[in-house]
Amino acid sequence: MTLLASYLPITDPTLVFFVVLMIILFAPIVMSKLRIPHIIGMVLAGIVIGQYGFNILERDNSFELFGRVGLYYIMFLAGLEMDMEGVKKNSRHFIIFGLLTCFVPFLLTYIMAKTMLGYSHPASFLLGCIMASNTLIAYPIIGRYGLQRHPSVSLSVGSSMISLFMALVMLAALSGAFTEGSSWSFWPLFILKFVAFCIGSVYLIPKVTRYFLRRYSDAVMQYIFVLGIMFLSAALTSAIGLEGIFGAFFSGLILNRYIPHVSPLMNRIEFIGNALFIPYFLIGVGMLINVRTIFSGLDMVWTVFLIVFFGTFGKALAAYISSLLFRLTKADGNMMFGLTSAHAAGAIAMVMVGMRLEVAPGQYLINDIMLNGVVMMILFTCVISTLMTEHAAKQIIIQEKAHLQADMPKDDDEKILLCVKYPEIAPQLLYLSLLLRNPRLNRELVALNVVYDDQHSNTAREQGIRLLEQLQLQASASEVKVQTQVRLSTNIANGIKHAFREFACSEIIMGMHVHTDINPRFWGEFIQSLYNGLNRQIILSRFVQPMSTLRRIQVAVPSRAEFEPGFHRWLERLCRLAGQLDCRIQFHGRNESLVLIAEYINNRHPNVRVEYTSMAHWNELPQLASGISEDHLFVVVTARKGTISYKTALERLPDELQKYFSGKNLMIVFPDQYGEQKEDRMSFTEAQHHEEKSIYDTILRWIHEKKLKN
Numbered sequence: 001m002t003l004l005a006s007y008l009p010i011t012d013p014t015l016v017f018f019v020v021l022m023i024i025l026f027a028p029i030v031m032s033k034l035r036i037p038h039i040i041g042m043v044l045a046g047i048v049i050g051q052y053g054f055n056i057l058e059r060d061n062s063f064e065l066f067g068r069v070g071l072y073y074i075m076f077l078a079g080l081e082m083d084m085e086g087v088k089k090n091s092r093h094f095i096i097f098g099l100l101t102c103f104v105p106f107l108l109t110y111i112m113a114k115t116m117l118g119y120s121h122p123a124s125f126l127l128g129c130i131m132a133s134n135t136l137i138a139y140p141i142i143g144r145y146g147l148q149r150h151p152s153v154s155l156s157v158g159s160s161m162i163s164l165f166m167a168l169v170m171l172a173a174l175s176g177a178f179t180e181g182s183s184w185s186f187w188p189l190f191i192l193k194f195v196a197f198c199i200g201s202v203y204l205i206p207k208v209t210r211y212f213l214r215r216y217s218d219a220v221m222q223y224i225f226v227l228g229i230m231f232l233s234a235a236l237t238s239a240i241g242l243e244g245i246f247g248a249f250f251s252g253l254i255l256n257r258y259i260p261h262v263s264p265l266m267n268r269i270e271f272i273g274n275a276l277f278i279p280y281f282l283i284g285v286g287m288l289i290n291v292r293t294i295f296s297g298l299d300m301v302w303t304v305f306l307i308v309f310f311g312t313f314g315k316a317l318a319a320y321i322s323s324l325l326f327r328l329t330k331a332d333g334n335m336m337f338g339l340t341s342a343h344a345a346g347a348i349a350m351v352m353v354g355m356r357l358e359v360a361p362g363q364y365l366i367n368d369i370m371l372n373g374v375v376m377m378i379l380f381t382c383v384i385s386t387l388m389t390e391h392a393a394k395q396i397i398i399q400e401k402a403h404l405q406a407d408m409p410k411d412d413d414e415k416i417l418l419c420v421k422y423p424e425i426a427p428q429l430l431y432l433s434l435l436l437r438n439p440r441l442n443r444e445l446v447a448l449n450v451v452y453d454d455q456h457s458n459t460a461r462e463q464g465i466r467l468l469e470q471l472q473l474q475a476s477a478s479e480v481k482v483q484t485q486v487r488l489s490t491n492i493a494n495g496i497k498h499a500f501r502e503f504a505c506s507e508i509i510m511g512m513h514v515h516t517d518i519n520p521r522f523w524g525e526f527i528q529s530l531y532n533g534l535n536r537q538i539i540l541s542r543f544v545q546p547m548s549t550l551r552r553i554q555v556a557v558p559s560r561a562e563f564e565p566g567f568h569r570w571l572e573r574l575c576r577l578a579g580q581l582d583c584r585i586q587f588h589g590r591n592e593s594l595v596l597i598a599e600y601i602n603n604r605h606p607n608v609r610v611e612y613t614s615m616a617h618w619n620e621l622p623q624l625a626s627g628i629s630e631d632h633l634f635v636v637v638t639a640r641k642g643t644i645s646y647k648t649a650l651e652r653l654p655d656e657l658q659k660y661f662s663g664k665n666l667m668i669v670f671p672d673q674y675g676e677q678k679e680d681r682m683s684f685t686e687a688q689h690h691e692e693k694s695i696y697d698t699i700l701r702w703i704h705e706k707k708l709k710n
Helices: 013-033 038-049 061-080 084-089 091-115 121-132 139-145 151-177 186-215 219-239 244-258 264-287 291-295 298-325 330-340 345-356 368-407 426-436 457-476 492-502 527-533 567-581 591-604 618-627 648-660 695-709
Strands: 358-360 416-419 445-452 482-489 507-511 537-542 552-556 584-589 610-614 632-637 665-670
Touching (some): 013 038, 013 061, 013 264, 038 264, 038 368, 061 151, 061 219, 061 264, 084 091, 084 151, 084 244, 091 121, 121 151, 121 298, 121 345, 121 368, 139 264, 151 186, 151 330, 151 345, 186 219, 219 244, 264 368, 291 368, 298 368, 345 368, 416 426, 416 492, 426 445, 537 567, 552 567, 567 591, 584 591, 618 632, 618 648
Parallel strands (some): 416 445, 416 507, 445 482, 507 537, 552 584, 632 665
Antiparallel strands (some): 537 665
């Protein structure tokens, strides 16, 4: 053992990294066997390998660096995954819970420290600040259960930032009181710097982000850009006197709408953080804890008990009072308490500030007993928070599944067929499919490439295989399965229709032809045959800029669209798109249609930001062009001939789209219709082919042109 101890602690960087990776690998395995959340395993592993355990590793600069990055990551992800629309609608709840979870434990801890521990006013005030704040150490559990946008989680995250901000401001005031001449001059300068940071961030970060995402699609560059924004915000908040974790969270809030939850970029951010940086932070927290101090005497046991009890009781009191005020369930109250009860790096940072404040020559505000008490408090609150959050997450999932099974249609046939041909637009179409699909069903996508069966078919088939392999790789970054097929056919439309039936798909997403001039066959070579031969939903799309930079979706709805059988399908898809992109959606249509659209959205997607504008007649469609900006998506819900919402004005749609909406982000939706596929039956009364324009339209156009010339 003596010989082995001579090699400890390990200092070789390679071995240090190896030991950390082994902990990250085996801690979840061991903890799952013990039915204990693996986050606790990371903290306990840090205790064992640290200087207060077996001294296997020294808490060197790597733990300081990666640990700080991990803490920033937790706060950044919390901001990135918040339901911003829910925050806006329930801002009063956020403020109330934030103030309660800050000042209830602050007052209880302050009174306890003054009366029961006999601390001075500054020391009691500092201890109250420590217990008023909290660290979202259990947040990775939320991601594992997919509850990032649950109301109780959003409330907990938002209130944590309010309480942290208030605690940091009070700490800054305490620190300023110990600095001669800075007690009054501190506040105006601090407020000025803080306001300048907030205004500058809200104004500049969105502009820079939109500029970057529009011009650079490389996955690595986008990831580095996002991290750069996070670290710059953290550094700036540190410079103005706040902890960097506030800046990381604030930057996550700003970038929230530019990184959809189902996007590959979000998947990369979460994967790297959860695989490396966050575990490094948790292990580093454990290395700070000296369990032996709990056995140093009754004074230490009493101090730790009081700090843990009153701080945790204050957080619990605030959480359950708030859940009663907001009429939330008991599981929601448990979640709010679990997420807001842990203390980690923020508490250590505040203690370090207290250790620098000199109350007398050679005597500092924080003594050894208080320091060890706070460090032990970190261990106990991390365990309490993790166990309670895990328990609450399971309760909420069980409740939600029971609710979903009652509400979700039993015959939901959603299965998206993605038709791709051109490598330039195929990634956009896949991204659109990811945004439109229902993640709860977790069904695979079908990617299809149809090539002509001619002398060049072998070459085209090889190109199609390579294209579909690239799409599979892109989809795997979002953990979505894609079934692929390259199909030979003498008719492209027939090839798509046959594949549609073989895979039992529910709808088609495909790209729109891009014409250099006004072409009378606007729908392309085969799309007209396709939508006349299929009664299921077809979505044509054309994007001239990245979808993540869109700020508004404008939808033109024909009259009587609510009577079509596919009304709820396309409405559901557009609501998902608006929700994932966190952008506004504006419907233009008859009041009768808008009333039913509003009823559906209020019941199924209450957090979607929606506007309604009356459009009395379809002839007003060209007038909408002036209100379509470059960062808008214009959606036209059209109809097939012979359906209830079809009107002759739709025959002018190709020309109007080319003339007034050229260069715009565009989506055209052909909704579901009743009946079997038209190819499956034949009669003299049902034509098997519809021309896009009739002979009468051609004659009228010719007469109109003659009049103009004369």
